[in-house]
Amino acid sequence: MEDEKFKSPEKRDTEDVVVIGSSAAGLYTAARVARGGRRVSVLESKATPDPAPRTLIVTDYFKKQISTAARSSILNEIRRFELFTDGRSAQVTLKQPDLIIERSRLIRSLAEEAAHAGANLRYDTRFLDLSPNAKGLHVQVDEGGKREELHAVSVVGADGARSRVARAAGWPPVETVPLVQAVVKLPKDCPPDTTRVWFVPDDTPYFYWMIPESRERAAVGVIGEHGRATKLLFDRFLEKKGFEPLEWQGARIPVYHRWVPVQRTVGNGEVYLVGDAAAQVKVSTVGGIVTGFRGARGVADAILQKGTAELRTLRRELGTHWLIRRALHHFKQADYSELVDLLNASARESLGEINRDESTRLLWNVIRRQPKLVLLGLRGLLLGKR
Ligand SMILES: Cc1cc2nc3c(=O)[nH]c(=O)nc-3n(C[C@H](O)[C@H](O)[C@H](O)COP(=O)(O)OP(=O)(O)OC[C@H]3O[C@@H](n4cnc5c(N)ncnc54)[C@H](O)[C@@H]3O)c2cc1C
Incomplete structure (x- = not known):
């Protein structure tokens, strides 16, 4: 049943594929689907293509996934891990360096690639709801304060951990945990190519970390279970280590418990989920960039009818984590x-x-x-x- 408020919206032409969310997973999907010859629109609720900065660590697998242009998001390389717990420590030297990347640079570069591939990027456009129609799906959006209705054959929910697309299509919500990071001055005793990890089980079942983004700065962070308690413990940790926060970064991220099926049929249309919306996050380390790209590639392959091998690999990978x-x-x-x-x-x-x-x-x-x-x-x- 259509909602009263959507009875006479402005109608537009049928879009082939509508991707909701112009962050890492959505833009990656959009570029691949557009390159495959489909007509794609990406709708983003934020008013400008200017995402908040976030310092992230990824394995070198990331380089296999992205173009040369997107490599401009790489800030630093990590060659060693130091693990600490209760006065003990162990060092692990990496054969292939991990990469420190800056998320806003990555997203800007992915946006350029998606647009270049032919995707139509629309900002200040919030997804509200979807419903079946004769040819596929009605997609109700709010564009700059104005209600509109689009038509699509497929909708891809790349709208993050609290995905509205997932709720609209009937997926249950995914559990999330808080992640807080502070950018600090890199301490003198820490080499810029070394990541430090502290296991403090009395504070968190996850861990604290420090990832240097340059010779001067590092991101220190923690994953916890409850928002306020996590922030208090983190403040105490920063104080104990003598770190002074220069910037804060944080959000809730999904916890992967079991495979979230990425496709649902709604009427005559198809709805897909990618990235955080489908909890495609390595739950051992809570990294979601590489796995989100894998999910995006898998969904793009499914839309373009190129098979499901990538999704099977991703499922195995997430299960091991x-x-x-x-x-x-x-x-x-x-x-x-x-x-x-x-x-x-x-x-x-x-x-x-x-x-x-x-x-x-x-x-x-x-x-x-x-x-x-x-x-x-x-x-x-x-x-x-x-
Ligand atoms: C502080 C922090 C540090 C992290 N560190 C790492 C790390 O070191 N390594 C790593 O691999 N991962 C890390 N992660 C996780 C990683 O950032 C996420 O897994 C990844 O960014 C998820 O990307 P996404 O595209 O799926 O979703 P998101 O980045 O959440 O993007 C969702 C997009 O959808 C848009 N949107 C939402 N609702 C709507 C709507 N109704 N209509 C239109 N648009 C909408 C949002 O504005 C947003 O642009 C970190 C996360 C945080 C918070």
């Missing part, structure tokens, strides 16, 4: 201490050789080189069950 998270989530301090101690030279070698976006291979290699980690992981899983 979920297994790792389940094992870690109930670790006590003693378990983390044992974990850091067990990261002997050969296990560290695997961690450094294989990147986190090939998690199944990584997991088997680490276990092969340090079988005691299986027992520790199983203990974590059993603690979770209890």
Whole structure:
């Protein structure tokens, strides 16, 4: 049933594919679908193509996914990880460096590529609702304060963790956790090519981190479970380490529990989800850029009828990260201490050789080189069950 307020909206031509959200996953999908010859519009609720800056770390798999132009978003390379817990530490040297990227640069570059591929980018246009029609879908939007109705064959929800598209098409909401980051001056004792990770299970089942974006600046962050408590713990952590925040970055991010089917048929139309909207986030590290691109590529392939191989790989990948998270989530301090101690030279070698976006291979290699980690992981899983 159509809502009363949409009875006489201004009508437009039928769009082939309408993508909601012009951030990483949406623009990546739009460019691929437009290159495949389909007519694509991207609708973004923000008034300008000027996303908030955010410092992110990704594996070098990112380079395989993006064009040369989008590499301008890379700020720094990370060659070493230092893991800390309860006075212990372990170092992992990476064979292929991780990359520190700046999200607003990445999004601007992806927007140029999508437009170049033929996608029509519309800002200040908020998705409100969708409903079936004879040829596909009605898409109700608010463009600069004016209600409009578009028609599409397919709609792609790339509108983030609180996806309105997902709700409109009947997907249940995804659970989210708070992530807070502060940009600080890089401390003198930290080399600019080294990421630091602190496991403090009394504060968070996740971890704190510091990722240097240059010789001068680093992003320090934490993932928690409850917004206010997480911010208080983070303030205490910053103070303890002597970090003074220069900028704040933060948002809620989805927690992957199980595969979210990416497609639903609504009447004669198809609705898809990509990126955070489909919880395509590695729940062990809460990284969503590379996996969001994989989801975007998978959905673009599905729209262009090129098969589902990419989505199958992504599903396997996200499942392995979920297994790792389940094992870690109930670790006590003693378990983390044992974990850091067990990261002997050969296990560290695997961690450094294989990147986190090939998690199944990584997991088997680490276990092969340090079988005691299986027992520790199983203990974590059993603690979770209890
Ligand atoms: C502080 C922080 C640090 C992070 N660090 C990392 C990291 O180091 N590595 C990593 O890989 N990942 C990291 N992540 C996660 C990563 O940023 C996200 O997974 C990724 O940006 C999700 O992209 P997306 O395109 O799916 O969604 P989003 O970036 O959330 O984009 C959704 C878009 O949809 C638009 N929108 C929403 N509703 C509507 C509507 N109704 N109509 C029209 N438009 C709408 C929004 O304005 C937005 O532009 C971090 C996240 C945060 C918050």
